[in-house]
């Protein structure tokens with residue numbers, strides 16, 4: 001809104017009530033422009049990258065951080081989340097514990113990939129922030145009801161907390177703005193031939209989240225495996241300093257070292273990709289399709305099965321056999337990110353962490 005002085009001022013003097021309303025509208029405008037997100041995380045090295053990107057992106061307003069077990073135990077993840085928000089000087093953001101284990105299977109932790117403390121073996125200072133006493137899924141429900149149609153969920157770990165929230169209060173489905181998750185793949189897995197790690201760690205929870213009926217964007221391996229953080233970007237981050245800059249430099253140095261051991265040129269930016277898409281959806285190309293999560297397959301448990309052509313044959317039983325009588329359309333439930341402008345994503349990440 002443009003103010004034309006001095007005519008506007010004279011008008012405002014004449015109408016003090018209108019002046020107040022205008023002032024409130026002007027003050028509210030920047031807050032309304034940023035997207036309110038709840039960041040659900042199993043920190044986690046790439047979770048650290050994602051969180052720091054979120055906290056340094058003015059387009060996002062992080063309303064809460066909920067912790068889920070995955071890369072590390074729930075207890076270690078909570079400690080890591082608290083230390084990171086403390087490092088960022090953001091004790092104002094509630095950090096809550098959630099589920100302690102997946103819905104129907106044993107937890108699989110990944111110190112092998114994330115370091116023994118989950119944060120690339122970097123010891124951050126003890127947290128000045130305190131844990132929020134609320135249970136993660138309850139906090140998610142509460143915040144969605146407090147800001148109907150405004151909250152974007154950004155889960156970057158197994159989907160246990162989100163599934164628990166939906167099961168407890170299905171009314172949140174129509175009150176959430178959208179869900180942008182890191183997980184899944186329609187082109188093969190990273191824990192085995194079929195499954196991506198976040199989905200593999202709690203397939204039943206993932207199926208609940210995928211079938212809930214809310215707008216859902218899947219930022220999976222098709223994005224992360226293409227957005228590789230290489231030494232070129234590491235060198236750029238090494239030129240500047242700051243508590244978050246130096247922490248992220250250390251995490252990425254660890255991750256690149258690991259990637260090089262396995263013959264890769266750089267480290268996949270899995271979790272930060274979901275945050276980047278929340279910031280700027282034009283970074284990715286999406287294809288709408290129906291996706292189900294396999295929960296029973298002998299070789300494929302945890303696979304996100306995307307129907308790329310959008311229909312299924314209709315088989316009808318005739319006596320002792322089925323006969324194909326037609327083809328039925330299947331409604332898409334997911335926007336699957338199938339390609340990414342990797343260079344732009346990586347530059348965005350580096351530019352926002354530099355000097356912080």
Ligand SMILES: [Ca+2]
Pocket residue numbers: 041042043044046047070071156157271
């Ligand atoms: Ca994660």
